[in-house]
Amino acid sequence: MHTPAEEILCRLMAELAGRARVDVDDRFFDLGGDSITAMQLVSRAREAGLVITQRGVFRCQSVAELAGMARKMATRSS
Numbered sequence: 001m002h003t004p005a006e007e008i009l010c011r012l013m014a015e016l017a018g019r020a021r022v023d024v025d026d027r028f029f030d031l032g033g034d035s036i037t038a039m040q041l042v043s044r045a046r047e048a049g050l051v052i053t054q055r056g057v058f059r060c061q062s063v064a065e066l067a068g069m070a071r072k073m074a075t076r077s078s
Helices: 004-017 035-047 054-059 063-069
Strands: none
Touching: 004 035, 004 063, 035 054, 054 063
């Protein structure tokens, strides 16, 4: 069973890597990731409601590790 953060990050990494599927144990750089792709992942994760950092992508390369450090964005109330 995957967490919501893992599911989001698997989908985003698969999109960025041009793959049909990415597993939680897949590693960012093994999928062809680089510094530019890391910035794209950070941006897309934020759009999906997760806060990750580029430093986090470099430190926590697997989806499971990255999902463990991700935070949900706080929602603002009007």
